[in-house]
Amino acid sequence: MARTFSVRTQPGFTFIAMFCFFLLYLPIVTLVVYAFNSGQSVAIWEGFSFRWFESAWHNRAVQEASLRSIFLAAFAATLSTLVATMAALATTRTAPYPGLTFKYAFINQPLMVPEIVTAVALLIVFSRIKVWTGYSGIAYLLAAHTAFCIPFAYLPIRARLENMDLTLERAAADLYATPWNAFKRVTLPLLWPGIIAGFMLAFVISLDDVVITEFVKSGGQETLPTYMLGQLRRVVTPEINAIATVFLLISVAFVTTFFIINRRKP
Amino acid sequence: MATPREIAVAAEQRDIRNRWLLSSPALIIIFLAAIGPLFVVLLYSFMLKGDYGDVKPWQFSSDGWFGVFLQRDIFDDTLTIADAHISIFWRSVKLSLVTTLVTLFLGFPTAYFIATRPPQRRDIWLFLVTIPFWTNILIRTFAMQEVIRNEGIVNSVMIWIGLISAPVQIMFTDWAILFGMAYVYLPLMVLPLYASMEKIDFRLVEAGYDLYATRLQVLWRIIIPLVKPGIIAGSILVFIPSLGAYVTPRVLGGGKNMMLGNLIELQFGQGRNWPLGAALSITLMIIVTFALLVYVRNASKSGGSHG
Amino acid sequence: MKWKLTAALAGAAFFAAAGTAHAEGELNIYNWGNYTSPEMIKKFEEAYKVKVTITDYDSNDTALAKVRAGGHGFDIVVPSASFVQIWVKEGLLLESRPDQMENFKNVDERWVNLDWDPGRHYSVPWLWGLMGTVVDTSIYKGDINTSAIWLDPPPELVGKINVAPEMTDVMYSAIRYMGGKWCTDDKEVLKKVRDKLIEAKPKWIAMDYGTIEKFASRDYAAAFYWNGAAMRSREQNKDVRFGYPKEGFAYFMDSAAILKDAKNPDNAKLFLNFIMDPENAAMISNFAKYANGIKGSQPFMDPAMKDAPELNVPAEFQAAGEFLTTCSPEVTDIYAKIWQQLLK
Numbered sequence: 001m002a003r004t005f006s007v008r009t010q011p012g013f014t015f016i017a018m019f020c021f022f023l024l025y026l027p028i029v030t031l032v033v034y035a036f037n038s039g040q041s042v043a044i045w046e047g048f049s050f051r052w053f054e055s056a057w058h059n060r061a062v063q064e065a066s067l068r069s070i071f072l073a074a075f076a077a078t079l080s081t082l083v084a085t086m087a088a089l090a091t092t093r094t095a096p097y098p099g100l101t102f103k104y105a106f107i108n109q110p111l112m113v114p115e116i117v118t119a120v121a122l123l124i125v126f127s128r129i130k131v132w133t134g135y136s137g138i139a140y141l142l143a144a145h146t147a148f149c150i151p152f153a154y155l156p157i158r159a160r161l162e163n164m165d166l167t168l169e170r171a172a173a174d175l176y177a178t179p180w181n182a183f184k185r186v187t188l189p190l191l192w193p194g195i196i197a198g199f200m201l202a203f204v205i206s207l208d209d210v211v212i213t214e215f216v217k218s219g220g221q222e223t224l225p226t227y228m229l230g231q232l233r234r235v236v237t238p239e240i241n242a243i244a245t246v247f248l249l250i251s252v253a254f255v256t257t258f259f260i261i262n263r264r265k266p
Numbered sequence: 267m268a269t270p271r272e273i274a275v276a277a278e279q280r281d282i283r284n285r286w287l288l289s290s291p292a293l294i295i296i297f298l299a300a301i302g303p304l305f306v307v308l309l310y311s312f313m314l315k316g317d318y319g320d321v322k323p324w325q326f327s328s329d330g331w332f333g334v335f336l337q338r339d340i341f342d343d344t345l346t347i348a349d350a351h352i353s354i355f356w357r358s359v360k361l362s363l364v365t366t367l368v369t370l371f372l373g374f375p376t377a378y379f380i381a382t383r384p385p386q387r388r389d390i391w392l393f394l395v396t397i398p399f400w401t402n403i404l405i406r407t408f409a410m411q412e413v414i415r416n417e418g419i420v421n422s423v424m425i426w427i428g429l430i431s432a433p434v435q436i437m438f439t440d441w442a443i444l445f446g447m448a449y450v451y452l453p454l455m456v457l458p459l460y461a462s463m464e465k466i467d468f469r470l471v472e473a474g475y476d477l478y479a480t481r482l483q484v485l486w487r488i489i490i491p492l493v494k495p496g497i498i499a500g501s502i503l504v505f506i507p508s509l510g511a512y513v514t515p516r517v518l519g520g521g522k523n524m525m526l527g528n529l530i531e532l533q534f535g536q537g538r539n540w541p542l543g544a545a546l547s548i549t550l551m552i553i554v555t556f557a558l559l560v561y562v563r564n565a566s567k568s569g570g571s572h573g
Numbered sequence: 574m575k576w577k578l579t580a581a582l583a584g585a586a587f588f589a590a591a592g593t594a595h596a597e598g599e600l601n602i603y604n605w606g607n608y609t610s611p612e613m614i615k616k617f618e619e620a621y622k623v624k625v626t627i628t629d630y631d632s633n634d635t636a637l638a639k640v641r642a643g644g645h646g647f648d649i650v651v652p653s654a655s656f657v658q659i660w661v662k663e664g665l666l667l668e669s670r671p672d673q674m675e676n677f678k679n680v681d682e683r684w685v686n687l688d689w690d691p692g693r694h695y696s697v698p699w700l701w702g703l704m705g706t707v708v709d710t711s712i713y714k715g716d717i718n719t720s721a722i723w724l725d726p727p728p729e730l731v732g733k734i735n736v737a738p739e740m741t742d743v744m745y746s747a748i749r750y751m752g753g754k755w756c757t758d759d760k761e762v763l764k765k766v767r768d769k770l771i772e773a774k775p776k777w778i779a780m781d782y783g784t785i786e787k788f789a790s791r792d793y794a795a796a797f798y799w800n801g802a803a804m805r806s807r808e809q810n811k812d813v814r815f816g817y818p819k820e821g822f823a824y825f826m827d828s829a830a831i832l833k834d835a836k837n838p839d840n841a842k843l844f845l846n847f848i849m850d851p852e853n854a855a856m857i858s859n860f861a862k863y864a865n866g867i868k869g870s871q872p873f874m875d876p877a878m879k880d881a882p883e884l885n886v887p888a889e890f891q892a893a894g895e896f897l898t899t900c901s902p903e904v905t906d907i908y909a910k911i912w913q914q915l916l917k
Contacts, residue, residue, distance in 0.1 A: 010485055016376065020373070087291075117530065
C-alpha cells in the first residue's frame with residue numbers, strides 16, 4: 001500500500017517540534033532532580049533526600065509568598081483577559097473608525113515599556129497615593145499586574161478574531177439571534193482558544209514579574225519572585241528547586257483539572 | 267422621518283459608541299497603572315539629579331538627555347560621544363533580534379505540530395509547552411544556568427561524545443544571554459502562533475497540492491500568509507521584553523555584559539542618576555515604537571491579502 | 574459558571590488579604606533577603622505577642638528609593654554603614670536612642686562610636702563582616718592576602734574571577750591598592766585607579782552576587798567577596814580560603830533602625846532592644862553566618878563559626894581593616910562615574 005499523503009505534514013517540522021520540547025524540559029528536569037539533592041549545592045549531586053522539601057514546607061515566608069503570587073496571577077489574568085476580550089471585540093472586524101489606531105497603540109503600550117521604567121514610574125505615583133489615602137494594601141499590585149497583563153491577553157485574542165469567519169455570525173443574525181445570543185453561541189466558542197491562550201499568557205506573565213513587583217510592593221507583600229531575588233544575593237540552595245518542583249506539580253494538577261472540566265462541556 | 271441613510275449613519279455612530287464603551291475598561295486600567303505614570307518619567311528626565319538618587323523637584327536641567335548621547339571625561343573634561351551607551355544599545359538590539367529569530371525558528375514548527383494534531387490532543391501539547399513556564403523567570407534562568415555551565419549537561423554530553431575535549435565557556439557570555447532569553451520567551455512565540463494556526467482551513471492547503479504546489483510552496487504561499495497575524499504577535503511579544511530584559515542578562519551575563527534593561531536599572535540604583543535613567547528609558551521606548559511601526563507596516567504590506 | 578466561581582474566590586481571597594493588614598500588635602521589617610533568622614523572629618513574636626512581617630530588598634538603593642517615596646508601611650530597616658548617614662540626612666530615621674535602651678550595655682564598644690552614627694542615636698548593630706579575596710587554593714597556591722588576586726591576577730586565575738558589584742568596596746580596595754586614601758579627590762591617583770580597574774576587568778569572568786554555589790561547582794576560582802560567604806563556600810568546597818588584603822580592606826556593618834513614619838514605633842523599639850540581647854544576636858549570626866556586634870554572644874554561636882578563620886580577623890591583619898566614612902557628594906560623584914565606566 002502506498003504511503004498516505006498527508007496535506008498537513010511539513011518535512012522536518014515534527015523533528016524540530018520534538019527537539020523544542022526536549023529543550024523546554026531539559027532545564028526543568030535538571031531543576032527537579034536537584035530538588036532531591038541531599039547536599040547544599042544546586043550543582044553537585046550528593047545523594048537523594050527530601051530535606052529541601054521539608055525545609056521549604058517549614059518556611060513561612062515561602063508559603064506566604066507562593067500563595068500571594070498565585071492569587072495575584074489568578075486575579076490579574078482573569079481581569080485582564082476579561083477586559084482584553086472586550087477590547088479585542090471592539091477593535092477588530094470593523095471598518096476603520098476614529099480612534100481605532102489610538103486604541104490599538106494604547107492597549108499595546110505596556111509592551112513597549114521596559115519593566116524597570118514602569119516600575120519606577122509606578123513607585124513614584126503609587127507611593128504618593130499611598131501617602132494620601134493611607135491605604136497600602138495589595139490593590140496596587142493587583143492594578144499594576146492587571147495593566148501589564150492586558151496586552152499579553154489581548155494579542156492572541158485579537159489574532160484569533162482577525163481571521164475569524166464572519167459568515168456564521170451573520171447567519172445567526174439572519175436567524176434573528178439577538179447580538180448577545182449570537183456572541184454567546186457563535187463567536188465565543190470560536191474565540192475560546194484565543195481566550196485560553198490569552199489567559200495563560202497573562203497568568204505566566206504575572207507569575208514571572210520581578211521588577212515591577214519589587215518596586216510596587218509594600219510591607220508584607222513579598223511574592224515568590226521577589227523573595228527569590230532577595231535570596232539570589234546571598235546563597236542559592238536546592239530549597240528553591242524544591243519550591244519550583246512543588247509549583248510544577250500544582251500547575252500540572254491545576255491544568256489537568258481545568259482540562260477535564262473543559263472536556264465535559266458539549 | 268429618517269431616511270435610510272440617516273438610519274445607517276445613526277447605526278454606525280451607535281456602533282462606534284458601543285465599541286468605545288466595550289474597550290474603555292482596558293483603556294482605563296492601562297492609563298491608570300501604566301501610561302499615566304510614564305509622564306512622570308518624561309518629567310523626571312528633564313530634572314536635576316538628586317545627590318543620592320531621585321531628582322531635585324522642579325529644578326530643570328538637560329543633563330539627563332545630554333548624558334544619553336555624550337559623556338564628559340572625568341579627568342580632562344573633554345566631550346566625547348557616549349560610545350558605551352551606543353554599544354549597549356546595539357548589543358541589546360542585536361541580541362533581541364537573534365532571540366526573536368531563534369524563537370520563531372523553533373516556535374513555528376512547534377506551533378504547527380500542535381495545530382495539526384487531532385483536536386482533542388492539541389490542548390495536551392499546548393499545556394506541555396506552557397507547563398515549564400508556570401515556574402517563574404528567575405527559576406527558569408537558574409535552570410538554564412545548570413544546563414550551560416562548564417560542568418553542566420551540555421558541556422558534559424559534548425565531551426562524552428567527543429565533540430570537544432575541554433568545556434566551552436558559555437556562562438557569562440552573550441551566548442548565555444541569548445540561550446536564556448530564547449528559552450525564557452519561547453512560549454510567548456508559540457502561543458500566539460498556535461492561536462492563528464489552529465484555525466487554518468486545510469482545504470486551502472489541499473487545493474494548493476491539487477495545483478501541484480510543493481510542500482515548500484504550500485508553506486511559503488499558503489500557510490505563512492494565513493498565520494501572519496500570529497507571527498507578528500509572537501515576534502512583538504518576544505522582541506520587546508528581550509530588548510528591555512533585566513533578569514536574564516543579570517543572572518546569565520554575570521553582570522559584566524549589560525543590556526539596556528540593566529543599564530537603566532543601574533541609573534536608578536547604584537548610578538543614582540535618575541534623570542539619565544529616565545532619558546534612557548524614553549530613548550528605548552522611542553526605538554521600540556519606531557521598530558514596531560516599521561515592522562507592522564512591512565509585515566502587513568507583503569504577503570497574502572487577509573484580515 | 575466557572576468564571577463566576579473564579580471571581581468569587583478571587584474576591585474572597587482579596588478581602589481576606591486586605592482584612593489582616595491592620596491587626597493589633599504588628600511589626601514590619603524591611604531587610605536584606607535571607608538575612609533574618611526565623612527562630613529569632615518566632616521568639617520575638619512569642620515573647621511580645623506581636624505579628625512580625627518581613628519584606629526583602631536586594632540593594633541599599635532600592636530600599637532607600639522605596640522608603641523615601643513614602644507609603645511603604647515598614648517600621649524597621651537595616652541599611653549598610655555607608656548609607657546610614659544618607660537615611661539620617663534625608664530625615665527618614667527616627668531618633669530612637671538605642672543608647673538609652675536596657676540592652677545597650679551589651680553592645681561591643683568597638684561598634685558604638687562610629688562616624689555614621691556617633692553614640693548610636695539611631696541604629697543598632699545587626700551584623701558585620703568584611704570584603705576580601707576568596708580563592709580556590711587547588712588552583713592558585715600563592716599569597717592570597719592581597720588585592721592583586723583580582724586587580725593583577727596571577728595567570729592561573731585569569732578568566733575565573735568574580736568581583737562583587739559593590740561600588741564602595743571595589744573603589745576602596747582599588748584606591749588603597751594604588752596607594753591612595755579613602756575619599757581622596759587626587760586626580761592622579763583616581764586616574765590610576767580607573768585605568769587599573771579597566772585593565773583588570775577583562776580578566777574577570779563576572780561581576781555578580783551568589784558565589785557560594787559557583788565555588789562549589791568550580792565555575793569560579795577566585796572572587797572579591799564577603800567573608801561570611803567565603804566560609805559557606807569553604808563548607809561546600811574544602812579548598813576555598815579567605816584572604817585579608819594587606820593593602821587594605823573595608824568592614825561593612827548593617828544596622829537596624831526605626832523609620833520616622835513607622836506605624837508601630839513601640840514594637841520597633843522593643844525589637845531593637847531584643848536584638849541587643851546576646852542570645853538573640855547569636856541567632857541572627859547563626860542564620861546569616863556573619864559576626865554580630867554584641868558582647869557575650871560567642872557562647873551561643875555555632876561551634877563551626879566560633880573559630881572560623883573567615884570570621885575572626887587575624888591580629889596581623891587587623892591594622893589593614895578600616896571602616897568607611899561617607900565621602901562628600903562631589904567625591905562620591907567622581908567615584909560613581911569611574912564605577913559606571915567600569916560597568917560599561
